[in-house]
Amino acid sequence: MSAVGPIAFRLAALIVGGLLLANAAQAVQDCELDGRSVNPANGDTIAGKSGLMRCKDRDTGVLMREQQLQNGVFMGLVRFYEKGKLVKEQSVNERGNMDGPAREFSPTGQVLREAVYDDGRETGLVRNFYPGGSLRRAAFYAEPGGERAAVDFTPSGRLALLRCGDKPMLAPAADDARLCGFTDGPSQVELYDSKGTLRSRLSYAAGKRVRSEDLYDNGRPAAQDEIVGNQRTERSFSSEGIKRREVVSTLSERGAIRQRVQEFSERGTLVRDQRWNAAGDPLSDDSYYLNGQPRTKAIYSEGDAPRTVEINEFHDNGQPASSGRFLVIDRFRRTAVGVHRRFNDKGTLMAESVYDGKGRITRERTWDENGQVQRDDEVFADGSRKSK
Incomplete structure (x- = not known):
């Protein structure tokens, strides 16, 4: 076998394999070059030869492929036919890669x-x-x-x-x-x-x-995305045209940094409002009941290390439900510190817990609805208690 034989053999095998996969009938092809029979899967039959190899279906005699040989290497023009009609023509280089113009055709000859x-x-x-x-x-x-x-x-x-x-x-x-x-x-x-x-x-x-x-199909907006200067605003809507979400970001070399995210109910009322500073650190996170009353309000400290967040919760009538401060450990973890209080729906203080700087509870107190102390316990590190 000549030096170019293995290359020609591998390329021919790939081409023939591709044709067989594309042709459901897996027709056997007979190929000839200058009127002489050649086998592209056998490098010896094409070694050192040049010209245009033509391959036909053995059973029907219909032309299926034309491929150029240069000194035993498949290089140059390649044409593929289906039912005798040209469907693809291209050129390949000595490595078998497509190189130069390539076209595909419909059965009617349309490009x-x-x-x-x-x-x-x-x-x-x-x-x-x-x-x-x-x-x-x-x-x-x-x-x-x-x-x-x-x-x-x-x-x-x-x-x-x-x-x-x-x-x-x-x-x-x-x-x-x-x-x-x-x-x-x-x-x-x-x-x-x-x-x-x-x-x-x-x-x-x-x-x-x-x-x-x-x-949407009804012509109403589903989503909007707008950039003005370095500010990007993204909005999404229900199919009824009600805004459900709005995201405002600042664009920088690092990408988009969120500044504000608002979420809305099916009726269009605000249910959540989150804000971040220019560095992407949270500033506040507020949520609302469907009746418009505040549900939670969280305010983050700025400049502290570690940062803290004050969280206040409310009943749906607007009265406070709880309040407390937390150390922000990371995006998902918080540790309670300081005084935490809970209230009934009339705004009356019902319970109070005191935490040290490491998040350990040190005192618990509860009251009845008349403001009378029910319990006042000092809590020790091992969990034991002592009434005051």
Whole structure:
């Protein structure tokens, strides 16, 4: 076997294997080069040879493949056929990687896809078409990163997807200079589904998406995302058009840092309101009953090490239910410190617990509804008690 034999053999085996998988009938192919029979799975039969190998179905004689050989190596043009009709043509380099122009066709001869490859990687503008000939997708590829920009179109020609690059890349297939807001200020773009229903509204400025709105089937907003300066606001809505959530973040080199999150009930009333400082540390966390009364209020200290949080809970009539201070250990753990109190729904103090700096309880007191002391215990480290 020649020096190029093993390479040719492996490449041929891969190609034949791929064809067999794609062909449900797994037809046997007979191949010839310059009128002589060759076996691409046997490197000896093609060693040192050049020309265009043609392979036909043994049973029907219908052409299935054409492939160029150069000095015993499969390199250059490759064409694939189905029922005698060209469905794909491409070129490969000496390593067997796609290199150069490549096209795919429908049974009627309509181009379905055209691309250019560089040693196995798509490069430049790649276009896909519907069987009727209208543009289905256009994308621009470059290394590193692969796909840099893309547009999809519905069968009726409406825009279905838009991904902008850092400069216009999709001409002449699509006017992304206008669509992506590189000219004449921020763009206004609408995206549709295959049924022709409006699904999204987008706005781009110099390739950056500055606003988006996704829609329900009924045309009402499902989600909104807007950037103004370094502030990003995200909103989500119910199908009835009621805002259910809003997130405000500050954009920085580290990413998005949340500043405020609000959650709303099905009726649109505020049920939770969280705030953070510029560093992303929590400042407050308030929640509300559906009747509008406060449910909990948490206020975090700033500058302390460790930080503390004061938490007050309320009954649904607005009267205090409990209060206390906690050391913030981490995002999920807190340790009670200082005096913690509990109240009935009339606001009357019913119980009080005192904790030391390590979170150990040192005293407990309870009262009846008339304000009379029921219990007053000193609590020791081992859990034992002594009445005062």
